[in-house]
Amino acid sequence: xxxxxxxxxxxxxxxxxxxxxxxxxxxxxxxxxxxxxxxxxxxxxxxxxxxxxxxxxxxxxxxxxxxxxxxxxxxxxxxxxxxxxxxxxxxxxxxxxxxxxxxxxxxxxxxxxxxxxxxxxxxxxxxxxxxxxxxxxxxxxxxxxxxxxxxxxxxxxxxxxxxxxxxxxxxxxxxxxxxxxxxxxxxxxxxxxxxxxxxxxxxxxxxxxxxxxxxxxxxxxxxxxxxxxxxxxxxxxxxxxxxxxxxxxxxxxxxxxxxxxxxxxxxxxxxxxxxxxxxxxxxxxxxxxxxxxxxxxxxxxxxxxxxxxxxxxxxxxxxxxxxxxxxxxxxxxxxxxxxxxxxxxxxxxxxxxxxxxxxxxxxxxxxxxxxxxxxxxxxxxxxxxxxxxxxxxxxxxxxxxxxxxxxxxxxxx
Amino acid sequence: xxxxxxxxxxxxxxxxxxxxxxxxxxxxxxxxxxxxxxxxxxxxxxxxxxxxxxxxxxxxxxxxxxxxxxxxxxxxxxxxxxxxxxxxxxxxxxxxxxxxxxxxxxxxxxxxxxxxxxxxxxxxxxxxxxxxxxxxxxxxxxxxxxxxxxxxxxxxxxxxxxxxxxxxxxxxxxxxxxxxxxxxxxxxxxxxxxxxxxxxxxxxxxxxxxxxxxxxxxxxxxxxxxxxxxxxxxxxxxxxxxxxxxxxxxxxxxxxxxxxxxxxxxxxxxxxxxxxxxxxxxxxxxxxxxxxxxxxxxxxxxxxxxxxxxxxxxxxxxxxxxxxxxxxxxxxxxxxxxxxxxxxxxxxxxxxxxxxxxxxxxxxxxxxxxxxxxxxxxxxxxxxxxxxxxxxxxxxxxxxxxxxxxxxxxxxx
Numbered sequence: 001x002x003x004x005x006x007x008x009x010x011x012x013x014x015x016x017x018x019x020x021x022x023x024x025x026x027x028x029x030x031x032x033x034x035x036x037x038x039x040x041x042x043x044x045x046x047x048x049x050x051x052x053x054x055x056x057x058x059x060x061x062x063x064x065x066x067x068x069x070x071x072x073x074x075x076x077x078x079x080x081x082x083x084x085x086x087x088x089x090x091x092x093x094x095x096x097x098x099x100x101x102x103x104x105x106x107x108x109x110x111x112x113x114x115x116x117x118x119x120x121x122x123x124x125x126x127x128x129x130x131x132x133x134x135x136x137x138x139x140x141x142x143x144x145x146x147x148x149x150x151x152x153x154x155x156x157x158x159x160x161x162x163x164x165x166x167x168x169x170x171x172x173x174x175x176x177x178x179x180x181x182x183x184x185x186x187x188x189x190x191x192x193x194x195x196x197x198x199x200x201x202x203x204x205x206x207x208x209x210x211x212x213x214x215x216x217x218x219x220x221x222x223x224x225x226x227x228x229x230x231x232x233x234x235x236x237x238x239x240x241x242x243x244x245x246x247x248x249x250x251x252x253x254x255x256x257x258x259x260x261x262x263x264x265x266x267x268x269x270x271x272x273x274x275x276x277x278x279x280x281x282x283x284x285x286x287x288x289x290x291x292x293x294x295x296x297x298x299x300x301x302x303x304x305x306x307x308x309x310x311x312x313x314x315x316x317x318x319x320x321x322x323x324x325x326x327x328x329x330x331x332x333x334x335x336x337x338x339x340x341x342x343x344x345x346x347x348x349x350x351x352x353x354x355x356x357x358x359x360x361x362x363x364x365x366x367x368x369x370x371x372x373x374x375x376x377x378x379x380x381x382x383x384x385x386x387x388x389x390x391x392x393x394x395x396x397x398x399x400x401x402x403x404x405x406x407x408x409x410x411x412x413x
Numbered sequence: 414x415x416x417x418x419x420x421x422x423x424x425x426x427x428x429x430x431x432x433x434x435x436x437x438x439x440x441x442x443x444x445x446x447x448x449x450x451x452x453x454x455x456x457x458x459x460x461x462x463x464x465x466x467x468x469x470x471x472x473x474x475x476x477x478x479x480x481x482x483x484x485x486x487x488x489x490x491x492x493x494x495x496x497x498x499x500x501x502x503x504x505x506x507x508x509x510x511x512x513x514x515x516x517x518x519x520x521x522x523x524x525x526x527x528x529x530x531x532x533x534x535x536x537x538x539x540x541x542x543x544x545x546x547x548x549x550x551x552x553x554x555x556x557x558x559x560x561x562x563x564x565x566x567x568x569x570x571x572x573x574x575x576x577x578x579x580x581x582x583x584x585x586x587x588x589x590x591x592x593x594x595x596x597x598x599x600x601x602x603x604x605x606x607x608x609x610x611x612x613x614x615x616x617x618x619x620x621x622x623x624x625x626x627x628x629x630x631x632x633x634x635x636x637x638x639x640x641x642x643x644x645x646x647x648x649x650x651x652x653x654x655x656x657x658x659x660x661x662x663x664x665x666x667x668x669x670x671x672x673x674x675x676x677x678x679x680x681x682x683x684x685x686x687x688x689x690x691x692x693x694x695x696x697x698x699x700x701x702x703x704x705x706x707x708x709x710x711x712x713x714x715x716x717x718x719x720x721x722x723x724x725x726x727x728x729x730x731x732x733x734x735x736x737x738x739x740x741x742x743x744x745x746x747x748x749x750x751x752x753x754x755x756x757x758x759x760x761x762x763x764x765x766x767x768x769x770x771x772x773x774x775x776x777x778x779x780x781x782x783x784x785x786x787x788x789x790x791x792x793x794x795x796x797x798x799x800x801x802x803x804x805x806x807x808x809x810x811x812x813x814x815x816x817x818x819x820x821x822x823x824x825x826x
Contacts, residue, residue, distance in 0.1 A: 059749030059757040089745045089757065091774030124742030125775050315728070315813075316821055323822030329537030332502045336470030344472040344502065361504030362538050400728075401822075402815040408729055409736030409814075 005161045008282035008290050008378060008398070014167050016149035017178050021045045021243030022201045023144035026155035027136040031129070032084030032122055037155035039133065041140035042079040042199070043109045048243045050076035050117060051212035053219050055236035061088035063118040064235060066098040070114050074208025076241055077111035079199060080133070081156045083184070084122040086235050093127045100130035108141035119197050119237045121158055121184060153182040156197055159407065160185045160283055166275035170204075170268035173252025173261055177204035181272040185280035196223060198238045198276055204265060205244035205253040213257030214269060215240045222273035225305070225395045226281045227312050238273075281396040286403030290396065291321055294383045298391030303340040305393040310338035311382065312397035321380055322399035326371040328356045331382060346387030351375065418574045421695035421703050421791060421811070427580050429562035430591050434458045434656030435614045436557035439568035440549040444542070445497030445535055450568035452546065454553035455492040455612070456522045461656045463489035463530060464625035466632050468649035474501035476531040477648060479511040483527050487621025489654055490524035492612060493546070494569045496597070497535040499648050510543035517546050521554035532610050532650045534571055534597060566595040569610055572820065573598045573696055579688035583617075583681035586665025586674050590617035594685040598693035609636060611651045611689055617678060618657035618666040626670030627682060628653045635686035638718070638808045639694045640725045651686075694809040699816030703809065704734055707796045711804030716753040718806040723751035724795065725810035734793055735812035739784040741769045744795060759800030764788065 021044060026037040052071045054064050080101055087094045102113040109116075120128065153163035164183040169176050183198035206214070219238060247253055252261050282290055293311050298304035311317055311334040320327035328349045335342050345360035352374045355363045374380075434457060439450040465484045467477050493514055500507045515526040522529075533541065566576035577596040582589050596611035619627070632651060660666055665674050695703055706724050711717035724730055724747040733740035741762045748755050758773035765787045768776045787793075 055749075056752070057746070057749030058752070058755040059745050059760070086742075089742065089760075089770065089773060089775075091758065091772070093774070124745055125770065127775070315817070319818050319821035322818070325822070329499075329502060332472050332537055333470070336468075336472030339469070339471070342471040345504065347472070347502075357502065357538065359504070360502060361506070362502075362540075400818060402818045404728070405732050405735070405813060405815045405818060408732035409738070 006283045006287055008287055009162045010279065010282070013150060013163070014165055016165055016167050016180055018146035019178055019180055019201045019203050019243065020245030021048065021203065022241070023146050024148040024152045025140040025144040026148065026151045027140055029082070029132040029136050031082055031132055037151065038083045039136060039140065040079070040081040040152050040155045041105065041137070041144060042152070043141055043144045044077050044241060044243060046243060047115070048076045048241050049074060049206055049208040049211050051208055051215050051240045053215055053238045059089065061086050061120060061235040062090060062094035062098045063087055063120045064237060065095070066102070066118050067237065067239070070117070073114055075115055076117055077115040078105045078109045079117045079239065079241070080105050081119045081197065081199070083156050083158050085120060085126055085128040086122045086124050087120040087128045088124045088235055090125065090127050097128045097130035101133050104133050104137045108137045117239055119235070119239070121156065121197055121235055149180060149182065156182065156184045158184060159285060162283060164276055164279040164283070166272045166279070168268035168271045170264040172204050172246070172254070172265050174250030175246050177202055177246045177251050177265065179268050179272045181276050183276040183280060185283040196236045196280060198223065198273070200238070200240040200269070200272060202240070202242050203244070203246040204242050205247040205251055206242040207255045210254050210257040210259070211240055211242050214262070214266065218266070218269050218273045221394070222270065222277040225393070226277045227309060227395065227397050278396055281398055284398035285407045286401040287398035288401055289321055289399040290379045291318070291398060292379070292381045292394065292396055294381065294392070294394045295386065296383065296392045297386040297388055298393070299341045299389040300391040301393050302391070304391040305395070306340050307335055307338040307342070307384065307386070308393050308395040310334045311384070312395050315400055318397065318400035321375070322401045324372070324375045326351045326356060326375050331384065332357070335384060341388055342386055343388065348385040348387070350383040352381055419696045419700055421700055422575045423692065423695070426563060426576070427578055429578055429580050429593055431559035432591055432593055432614045432616050432656065433658030434461065434616065435654070436559050437561040437565045438553040438557040439561065439564045440553055442495070442545040442549050444495055444545055450564065451496045452549060452553065453492070453494040453565050453568045454518065454550070454557060455565070456554055456557045457490050457654060457656060459656065460528070461489045461654050462487060462619055462621040462624050464621055464628050464653045465530070466628055466651045472502060474499050474533060474648040475503060475507035475511045476500055476533045477650060478508070479515070479531050480650065480652070483530070486527055488528055489530055490528040491518045491522045492530045492652065492654070493518050494532045494610065494612070496569050496571050498533060498539055498541040499535045499537050500533040500541045501537045501648055503538065503540050506540045510541045513543035514546050517550045521550045530652055532648070532652070534569065534610055534648055562593060562595065569595065569597045571597060572698060575696060577689055577692040577696070579685045579692070581681035581684045583677040585617050585659070585667070585678050587663030588659050590615055590659045590664050590678065592681050592685045594689050596689040596693060598696040609649045609693060611636065611686070613651070613653040613682070613685060615653070615655050616657070616659040617655050618660040618664055619655040620668045623667050623670040623672070624653055624655050627675070627679065631679070631682050631686050634807070635683065635690040638806070639690045640722060640808065640810050691809055694811055697811035698820045699814040700811030701814055702734055702812040703792045704731070704811060705792070705794045705807065705809055707794065707805070707807045708799065709796065709805045710799040710801055711806070712754045712802040713804040714806050715804070717804040718808070719753050720748055720751040720755070720797065720799070721806050721808040723747045724797070725808050728813055731810065731813035734788070735814045737785070737788045739764045739769060739788050744797065745770070748797060754801060755799055756801065761798040761800070763796040765794055
């Protein structure tokens with residue numbers, strides 16, 4: 001199926017530096033797709049700190065369960081990701097497949113299976129043939145190289161229409177450290193994916209516990225602040241790996257997440273995760289517009305988040321934006337349904353910088369023509385002022401279009 | 414705009430009996446639409462018990478606030494409903510409009526304004542011109558007749574493609590009593606409606622407090638168990654009116670909702686509300702299939718309801734059904750995201766009578782061809798067995814189609 005590239009695709013790919021101790025390789029194992037890569041092996045040359053954040057689904061995939069059981073060990077030597085099959089709702093067969101895959105990777109890179117981390121994305125409920133990894137694993141390990149970032153981002157995609165990469169640097173003690181990240185988005189393959197996978201690598205010497213605290217904090221306003229269609233995948237996985245190679249150049253060894261020297265690193269990490277999350281929203285199925293929703297004046301940040309998500313998940317708001325309609329009545333509706341403190345008579349709404357509603361009624365000052373022109377843009381900002389407190393939050397989403405229905409209404413097989 | 418009639422429309426309209434003490438009239442007041450009726454007056458000849466259930470939106474419409482403030486009085490003499498304008502988010506002007514409308518109706522039927530109940534549906538945020546009611550109110554009151562049920566249901570509709578009516582009878586003490594109901598559905602008018610309005614009339618002699626308890630119970634498995642697109646309107650209103658006229662024929666006067674003699678009446682009320690709610694789901698925008706979702710084996714009914722709604726509100730499940738795809742992987746996803754107790758390895762899923770998933774994996778016994786044939790039907794039943802307890806619930810929804818996007822992506826003006 002030829003996929004039209006999202007009109008919201010970033011203008012250019014970032015220049016990804018190499019990260020000492022991280023080598024990548026991809027292969028076409030024929031899991032589901034023909035004529036494209038579908039397996040990524042990341043070989044970590046030395047024992048590497050690892051941390052992870054996973055889906056809250058009560059029906060997680062077998063790879064999510066595999067990672068959860070081993071993330072406490074804090075040490076990784078390899079990551080294997082496949083696209084085409086999520087290995088979710090696959091019962092004992094699925095669990096056996098994770099074991100086989102980890103054993104193959106462990107043998108190929110020379111480590112224990114418990115040091116291998118796994119992620120899968122694609123169809124739910126189809127048994128995965130782990131034997132297909134056997135044919136490619138040794139070549140992957142032998143051919144892994146430090147410069148294969150774009151290939152890696154491409155191999156893990158499903159209905160993504162562009163590869164998602166981000167990079168940043170930060171001072172950490174006496175040296176500069178690097179952070180590279182790749183992600184796949186909420187595209188859905190014929191059948192069922194809305195899986196978000198993201199992998200972040202750094203040469204900073206950060207202990208696993210500290211790394212865990214850092215990513216748990218950084219996802220709040222990045223991956224947890226985007227929504228395409230309110231559907232939570234069985235497979236959502238963010239894994240972070242810190243090789244520590246920069247210690248040789250003088251980077252400070254970090255044991256605790258509240259270490260003051262981490263401040264620049266934290267900002268860089270936020271930047272990488274924020275960029276990847278925005279790219280996911282830009283590549284939502286059928287998306288023609290990126291929508292930024294800012295809620296201010298709520299009683300708390302948590303309350304602002306809930307209201308922002310109610311707006312972002314409203315099919316009526318999303319279809320209106322897709323149709324170029326500054327339909328603020330639907331924003332009122334979404335604020336009202338969120339169940340959070342809101343006072344209709346203090347509510348104000350802006351599209352871009354144009355205030356369309358003020359203190360519980362239509363703003364008499366706004367010109368429909370002006371706001372109509374604004375709504376033709378590719379990037380739409382909806383701002384809601386509640387006038388109750390200082391709580392503020394921001395989420396990203398995209399519009400709901402006929403293409404979304406077409407992509408997700410196609411028959412599986 | 415020519416509206417294609419929903420393919421899920423019931424085969425025939427019910428025969429609506431007259432209800433003593435209830436007279437109806439409709440008019441074209443030109444609130445927004447041309448060439449159709451848009452105002453309904455129901456004149457209640459004697460003081461009538463009234464009870465109501467309203468939207469939980471934090472931004473309710475002016476008519477909802479009007480009714481809430483007066484429902485405690487328990488007595489009604491008139492109901493005025495208009496379509497075309499929801500009188501929501503209209504500030505002081507909106508409040509003034511409810512007062513003007515109630516004054517006009519009170520004068521026309523000869524009662525106090527506090528005995529007039531109001532509901533509006535249509536565009537949000539547009540000031541409503543209550544003066545338009547002045548021109549029609551006296552003719553409405555003079556011309557009201559007991560047999561205008563279909564006209565009444567038509568006048569209150571917005572993007573509804575068929576009028577929604579239901580009727581039932583029940584024994585109450587020494588006489589048979591009647592219940593008539595009309596509703597408008599979750600169709601959206603160019604701009605913002607997902608409003609559900611429903612009005613129920615009976616000649617049973619039931620005190621207002623008891624009537625309130627009866628409808629509060631009956632909405633749980635009728636109007637509160639349907640969803641079109643998860644968007645809650647600012648205007649949802651259910652009002653029930655009991656004239657008591659059947660007392661003359663020997664019907665028992667009821668003061669308490671737990672009166673044993675009410676049992677047949679309760680069943681009849683459930684039947685009327687259940688039928689109206691199903692008709693609303695059948696007329697969801699762009700609907701091509703009615704979807705019944707049954708969740709069994711949950712830890713409680715409440716938990717089953719939440720899981721059923723997570724499935725019913727999932728855009729991925731709804732698009733799959735629209736596309737004729739028995740995509741049970743998406744049902745697994747929706748169960749997983751509901752946040753309720755669920756054990757993947759006990760989960761079973763049926764489409765119709767065909768079990769497609771069993772104990773956490775694909776059911777090896779099902780034939781794709783058989784389930785594909787089933788998915789071509791107009792009415793699809795998805796059943797989920799959790800295997801945890803005895804909690805069971807059922808909700809109705811419809812599929813998500815390109816027509817939904819088209820209807821709701823059209824520009825407002």
